[in-house]
Amino acid sequence: MSYQIHSCKVLSQKEIAPNIIETRIQNKELAEQAKPGQFLHIQCGDPISMPLRRPISICDVQGDILCFIYEVKGRGTKALQSQTETLDILGPVGNGFTVAPQTYKNPAVIGGGIGVYPMLYLTKQLPTASAYLGFRNKSLVTLEEEFKKAATFLSVSTDDGSYGNNGFALDCLKKDFAEKQFDIIYACGPKGMLRAIQAFAKEVGVPCQISLEERMGCGIGACLTCSCETHEEGAGKYQRVCKNGPVFWAEEVVL
Amino acid sequence: MNLKVNIAGIELENPVIAASGTFGFGREYAEFYDLSEIGAISVKGLTKAPRAGNPPTRITETYGGILNSVGLQNPGVDAFIKEEIPFLRQYRCKIIANMAGSTFEDYCEMAEKLSDADVDLLEMNISCPNVKAGGAAFGTNPDTVYEITKTVRKYAKRPLIVKLSPNVSDITETAKAAEAGGADALSLINTLTGMAIDVKTRRPILANVIGGMSGPCVKPVAVRMVYQVHKATKLPIIGMGGITTGDDAVEFMLAGSHAIMVGTANFTDPYACPKIRDGIQAYMKQYNIEDVNDLVGKVIVD
Numbered sequence: 001m002s003y004q005i006h007s008c009k010v011l012s013q014k015e016i017a018p019n020i021i022e023t024r025i026q027n028k029e030l031a032e033q034a035k036p037g038q039f040l041h042i043q044c045g046d047p048i049s050m051p052l053r054r055p056i057s058i059c060d061v062q063g064d065i066l067c068f069i070y071e072v073k074g075r076g077t078k079a080l081q082s083q084t085e086t087l088d089i090l091g092p093v094g095n096g097f098t099v100a101p102q103t104y105k106n107p108a109v110i111g112g113g114i115g116v117y118p119m120l121y122l123t124k125q126l127p128t129a130s131a132y133l134g135f136r137n138k139s140l141v142t143l144e145e146e147f148k149k150a151a152t153f154l155s156v157s158t159d160d161g162s163y164g165n166n167g168f169a170l171d172c173l174k175k176d177f178a179e180k181q182f183d184i185i186y187a188c189g190p191k192g193m194l195r196a197i198q199a200f201a202k203e204v205g206v207p208c209q210i211s212l213e214e215r216m217g218c219g220i221g222a223c224l225t226c227s228c229e230t231h232e233e234g235a236g237k238y239q240r241v242c243k244n245g246p247v248f249w250a251e252e253v254v255l
Numbered sequence: 256m257n258l259k260v261n262i263a264g265i266e267l268e269n270p271v272i273a274a275s276g277t278f279g280f281g282r283e284y285a286e287f288y289d290l291s292e293i294g295a296i297s298v299k300g301l302t303k304a305p306r307a308g309n310p311p312t313r314i315t316e317t318y319g320g321i322l323n324s325v326g327l328q329n330p331g332v333d334a335f336i337k338e339e340i341p342f343l344r345q346y347r348c349k350i351i352a353n354m355a356g357s358t359f360e361d362y363c364e365m366a367e368k369l370s371d372a373d374v375d376l377l378e379m380n381i382s383c384p385n386v387k388a389g390g391a392a393f394g395t396n397p398d399t400v401y402e403i404t405k406t407v408r409k410y411a412k413r414p415l416i417v418k419l420s421p422n423v424s425d426i427t428e429t430a431k432a433a434e435a436g437g438a439d440a441l442s443l444i445n446t447l448t449g450m451a452i453d454v455k456t457r458r459p460i461l462a463n464v465i466g467g468m469s470g471p472c473v474k475p476v477a478v479r480m481v482y483q484v485h486k487a488t489k490l491p492i493i494g495m496g497g498i499t500t501g502d503d504a505v506e507f508m509l510a511g512s513h514a515i516m517v518g519t520a521n522f523t524d525p526y527a528c529p530k531i532r533d534g535i536q537a538y539m540k541q542y543n544i545e546d547v548n549d550l551v552g553k554v555i556v557d
Contacts, residue, residue: 003286005525043523048499051470051523052316076316090525215460217314217321218522220286222279224299224328225314235305235330243283 003220006030008087011065017140019072020114021081028064030091036122037096037211037247040068041219043088045079053090054080055216055226055242057118057188060146069117069142093219094246097122097186097209104184104207108132109151110169110197112189116143118211119188123150130180131155134169134189138162153180170196182206191255198250208250214241229254256539257546258532260294260514262491263414263439265375267294267349267514270547271504271532274495274518275300275353275378275418276325280339281346287525293532294514295349297442298335300380301369302354303361305331315451315460320470320497321519322449324463327355327383332365336372349375351416355383359403363410370412377413379404382420382445383467394420394445397432404436414439416493419484421447421473426480427487434488441484442493442516444477470519471497478510485511485552499527501534508550 008025016022030040041053054076060067070077080087099122107126111119112134120143123129131151135141137160148154155172156164165172170193173185187197188211201208217223221243230239230252239245239253258269268291273284275297281290290296308328315322330338335352343350352374356362362379369377381394381403393399404417417433419426421444430441446467451460459465477496485492494512498504499520507515520527539547 003283003525047523048471049319050316051319051321051499051519052314053523215312215314217323218277218283218525220283220525222283223277223314223323223522224279224308224325225311225323227308227311227313227328229310234307235328235334237307238311238328 003090003093004029006089006091008089010084010087013081013084016069017142020069020140020142021072022059022067022069024065024067025087025089026065027089030089031061031064031066034058034061034066034092034121035096036099036125037118038092038094039246040066041090041093041216042080044076044083050076050079052076052217053219055093055213055219057211057246058092058121059117060121060124069114071114090219094242095244097211097247099125101127106180106182107184107186108173108180108182110134110173110185110187110189112169112193113140115187115189115193115211119186120146120150122186123147128152130176130182132169132173133157134159134193135163136160168193170200174200177204184208187211195255198255201250209247210250210253211247212241212245212253216242218242256536257548258536260548262376262493262514263416265349265414268347269294269532270508270514270535271528272297272351272493272514272516273521273528274516275351275380277518277521280335281343284521284525284528288529289346290343291347293348293528295351295375296343297351297353297378297516298339298343299329300327300353300355300383301329301332301335301365302327303332303356303365305329305334310462312460312462317449317451317468317472319472320468321522322451322461322466322468323446324461324466326463332368336368340373344373351376351378353378353380353418355380359406362403362407366407366410366415370410374413376416376440377411378416378418378442379407380418380445382418382422394429395423397428400429400432401436404433404438408437416440416442418445419443420445421476421480427483430484430488430490434490438490440491440493441488442495443484444473444480444496447473447476469497471499473497474503478506481507481512482510482554498531499523501531501536501538504531504535505538505550508547509552509554511552513548513551
């Protein structure tokens with residue numbers, strides 16, 4: 001894989017839920033290369049003041065337009081929110097999800113919180129998929145219409161029961177499992193959720209891919225800062241989230 | 256216009272060197288540009304045996320810089336010699352083997368092995384803040400710096416650079432100790448130890464609690480230390496600490512650096528090294544400087 005920096009035109013930045021920003025950018029090359037589960041390594045604000053790029057997953061691609069969605073959390077994402085002209089983007093970066101409808105005919109897609117967003121482009125590329133989305137509360141429920149179109153079955157849950165099913169998305173997936181007999185689970189979300197999904201996939205013996213998030217440096221595999229623990233020993237114990245991931249097979253990693 | 260510099264008998268095409276730990280073994284950056292464009296690469300810190308490194312979180316941004324605590328994750332010196340040197344030798348850039356040990360014996364053994372391998376210079380890292388044994392423990396005491404340099408010198412058949420820690424009260428003491436011990440050159444500064452706490456969770460952001468700070472925020476400290484060491488020793492100096500532009504590099508050269516290293520800036524912009532080289536050239540053109548070596552130590556202090 002060859003890396004590139006792209007100067008991307010910002011088409012829009014829109015707050016779609018409290019502190020949740022949907023950004024649309026235009027760049028043909030980037031759009032052509034992007035695969036589900038990959039991310040963009042984005043320069044936010046003044047690079048002398050903020051030397052690290054911010055890794056944000058690709059949410060959707062339509063023609064030469066890419067969409068990504070992020071939560072405004074700190075200095076970097078605040079600066080990003082105010083960049084309305086162009087963005088300096090390294091990408092697309094990382095290993096995405098394995099899209100293999102011949103092998104996996106009955107996939108489940110599950111996302112929690114901002115981990116919902118990387119799952120849209122994946123769901124769109126799967127001929128059939130059951131999608132399970134979890135949000136904290138009603139005000140954060142987003143992309144429901146898009147997922148409804150992309151998935152063959154959609155389940156939306158909120159932690160406080162203010163919208164959709166009351167509880168966790170994984171509990172809904174578990175309830176449906178006996179009936180639907182999924183042959184792969186794709187997941188992205190908070191670490192606790194991923195840990196529970198990893199345990200469930202192991203219990204039922206279904207292959208599972210999870211997308212991980214970690215504080216990141218170079219984004220290209222050189223600096224070894226965005227590590228995730230694996231079952232290996234020695235120099236291979238910690239794998240690079242940016243290069244070996246961000247998507248890993250669940251059985252490879254220690255969460 | 257001459258950009259060539261000479262460090263302890265080794266000629267570099269230009270004074271820009273990729274700093275250890277930010278550039279791996281060059282493979283990732285070779286996807287962006289021809290590595291022959293830079294003077295040298297100081298490779299990821301090598302240890303005698305492969306090393307897993309510290310648990311995550313290993314990095315966080317601070318104002319104008321970063322904190323890291325990778326903890327010397329690397330495949331070990333033997334894998335480096337077998338797998339990485341042949342790759343790097345495809346390019347004209349010189350190879351600096353950065354060594355990190357826990358004991359004097361570790362450094363001696365690595366210096367001997369690497370001298371027999373095809374590398375150009377050895378850089379002895381006695382200033383890593385992220386490991387428990389060795390590392391900065393050796394680099395902060397002038398007597399130990401003298402002893403370890405003298406001991407490792409006997410095994411090093413290539414020019415030996417000693418990388419100095421800034422976490423000392425007087426860096427000229429450790430610089431002079433390395434010179435007396437037989438160092439051929441000095442590189443400075445390694446990272447300044449730092450810490451950041453997440454006030455929401457009240458926990459340190461780095462799993463290792465304390466890490467090494469680098470980036471633009473450390474530059475004035477680094478320039479000051481290069482200036483002091485240049486006055487205190489006769490050794491060639493490789494200066495580093497927050498260099499992001501050609502002007503930053505010139506600043507280090509005026510303070511007394513013969514060459515410079517670029518670290519954190521590689522994360523911001525993968526093309527940082529060749530851009531900094533171009534920036535040095537632009538400065539030379541603007542001020543009618545024929546030879547980059549004419550900048551070394553030329554700060555005017557009235």
